[in-house]
């Protein structure tokens with residue numbers, strides 16, 4: 311295993327740090343204020359995106375980026391430290407067109423879209439002109455098992471007719487969201503449960519598609535939305551099918567690999583920030599005649615956080631390296647390992663940092679409460695921990711070939 315970053319990655323990392331310091335960080339307070347007022351996207355976002363793109367700091371997440379597509383192509387391993395930098399200020403990811411769920415959706419379209427679909431949806435997404443949503447989870451069934459998905463996608467002549475209800479659909483409240491990738495059942499009676507689902511592309515604004523409400527996550531409304539969305543007799547032409555009929559389950563699996571790893575990479579950056587803040591606070595405040603940093607408990611929290619971050623980073627880099635070597639399938643075990651390990655680590659590190667800050671740690675005066683609550687959400691986003699734990703255990707327990 312070789313985790314040495316290429317010269318290109320080192321150059322991009324340096325450029326990215328400088329760009330965020332010069333252009334993004336000075337806008338952070340204004341961004342937070344506008345977003346809290348419900349102004350989204352903030353008016354300066356397009357200007358920042360244009361600046362980033364002009365520097366090549368664009369679409370860094372897509373190893374399969376083609377020479378005629380905008381941005382800079384990087385391997386997963388080379389991208390990891392860049393995503394880590396973005397994780398320190400999450401909204402910076404969109405400035406670089408590297409934000410979820412558009413990244414996963416672009417990957418999916420890259421993989422499965424036909425030439426017309428690429429032109430109509432992938433190209434504007436790669437250009438950062440539109441946003442997208444991925445609609446799989448349903449309120450009425452346990453969606454961590456994708457074979458449960460019930461939304462009906464029925465063929466009627468030259469159209470698909472879609473009926474169902476989805477929720478937690480990220481980006482659905484963003485006025486720039488122009489396309490929904492919808493998963494549902496096209497062949498409910500088929501014997502193989504994994505071949506019953508397909509994905510169709512539904513343009514925003516299609517009759518019968520209603521964004522019902524934006525659900526708060528950990529009591530916090532995210533402006534781009536994690537929304538409940540209703541599909542009532544929504545009709546799209548048959549050529550809006552993504553990939554092959556019955557291929558929805560396989561596409562969903564393919565989409566989640568890189569998406570999970572990007573979340574984990576950003577989490578490492580968020581945790582580094584939490585530790586930096588924790589140390590600065592521990593040095594600057596005194597109780598009982600000593601700086602907090604002199605108290606054994608606080609020193610242990612700092613040390614434990616360092617141990618956990620380093621462990622998590624190495625595992626994330628291993629997963630990234632394995633994907634580069636043999637694709638997401640080759641890294642299946644490591645992707646499951648980090649999906650469980652990293653959000654837990656994020657919650658633990660942020661929790662210690664909050665404690666060191668006292669009551670201030672619970673407020674919006676620091677990013678710690680957001681880091682903590684997002685870490686908690688990540689234990690469910692893209693599939694709950696237990697599903698990954700189940701897969702890990704199954705792999706461990708499986709008898710070696712020829713043993714029985």
Ligand SMILES: Cc1cc2nc3c(=O)[nH]c(=O)nc-3n(C[C@H](O)[C@H](O)[C@H](O)COP(=O)(O)OP(=O)(O)OC[C@H]3O[C@@H](n4cnc5c(N)ncnc54)[C@H](O)[C@@H]3O)c2cc1C
Pocket residue numbers: 411443444445446447448451452453454455477478479480481527536687690691692693694695696697700
């Ligand atoms: C912030 C956020 C954004 C999201 N964005 C999207 C999006 O854009 N598009 C989308 O389609 N979905 C999205 N989701 C939904 C997410 O993918 C689902 O919530 C997740 O897959 C779990 O499905 P569920 O909520 O139906 O939980 P359920 O399937 O009902 O599971 C409930 C619980 O059952 C337990 N469980 C499940 N399986 C096992 C097992 N084998 N062993 C033991 N326990 C088990 C777990 O503890 C799990 O938490 C988002 C969720 C969040 C929180």
